[in-house]
Amino acid sequence: MTEPREKQGSNTQRAVEQLRDLIFSGVLAGGSNHLETELAEMLGMSRTPVREAAVLLEAQGLLELQPRRGVRIQPVSVDDMREIYEVLTELESLAAANAAAAGYSDADLSGLDAAVTAMEESIEADDLETWAKADEMFHRELVRLGKNSRVVTIAAMMSDQVRRARQTTLHMRAMPSRSNEDHRAVLNAIRGGDAVEARRIHREHRERAKNEIIGLLEKYRILSL
Amino acid sequence: MTEPREKQGSNTQRAVEQLRDLIFSGVLAGGSNHLETELAEMLGMSRTPVREAAVLLEAQGLLELQPRRGVRIQPVSVDDMREIYEVLTELESLAAANAAAAGYSDADLSGLDAAVTAMEESIEADDLETWAKADEMFHRELVRLGKNSRVVTIAAMMSDQVRRARQTTLHMRAMPSRSNEDHRAVLNAIRGGDAVEARRIHREHRERAKNEIIGLLEKYRILSL
DNA sequence: GCACTCATTTGCGTATGCGTTAAAGTTCGC
């Protein structure tokens, strides 16, 4: 349940990072199979650390080890998306409620505020890429403020599982004005110490986000990513 | 995010199972350190599969790999318990609501019913061990009925993290009559298709369970397990 | 007695090679 060990420079750690990058970017496509030896060559190291990285990434739900068929990159179907968003909705809403109950000062909430502001600016500038980064920052900061390290870890895991799909669909979506109103409203509820309202708003926000991305996948007949 | 690979009889799989048993039973005590070589000897295999098992169990939050200090069994503090129960409460309540909305038949709910009945019987018989098993079965079946595989996996992980503590405190607690009334009420709400009620009852049930076990730890000055 | 330096020990991350076995390919019979 820990983050990958902070083994600065170990080959396993490097393999984890590089494999993640390859998975999120789609270079290693959802559903594709790759032998351990192939990946070891790709990453320029022996099979042992690659295998160890794969075990870890399997536990994170990003891939599946299939003996004699190699490492299968876990595709994410529409149903997977539903599941993932369901978990995120529950746990982030909990975090929002906890954050509201925590009595944070304005300084404590500056990270959230900065993310919302960055999103507002990127919407004005029509810059979806920057918006996406700020969006991610908002959600990460939100769960951090909820002060449950397990929620932080699980939410990160779920976000990772859905990352490729979000990246792939980013430019298919409308400019997320409504989304950011929600973010601002959640932040205000937290600032005002209203746990019930923070939870409610965030839940509705996440439900909308789920429906939007699933709607895109269905519209464009994307069965899985 | 997958269950450990179903590699029947592989040393890694065996190591995972045996280490889990040792951890849950307290033989490998929370906070204790064990070298990979020591564990390899204990399990009668070479270090490679032991290390692979440890990587996996680290990802499940049961232990931590500390270079040169070995494998540290993750102790569970009162704060950890709070976190774990918070996650379980959210996700199981979601599962209860989903199960209620799913329109299950009586046959579909027979597993839940059997668990509740077994608990009632073991309460009559003053048999806490049997009650604990039935309790676990109830919770597992509940999340299964919620039909979100990720919730199933996360809930299992959280339950594992708290397993030693529950086992250790089992005989310190009162006979759980109220607990089982809750179980019966949740089942009835699910049977009646009332998602809001199922969620509410289960949430209160889990809150009570959390407060009870934490109360025990604090009463007996048990700082961590 | 304490702090510093150097030498030794040892634990781990990794590379390599071997044995097992599943999968792929080939051959033969109908």
Added chain:
DNA sequence: GCGAACTTTAACGCATACGCAAATGAGTGC
């Protein structure tokens, strides 16, 4: 031509060994 049986190939799980570096212990000087 198709299916079954046999053979070959190769991927993986694992054991072993090696090199690196962190930790420990010993010795010396103040």
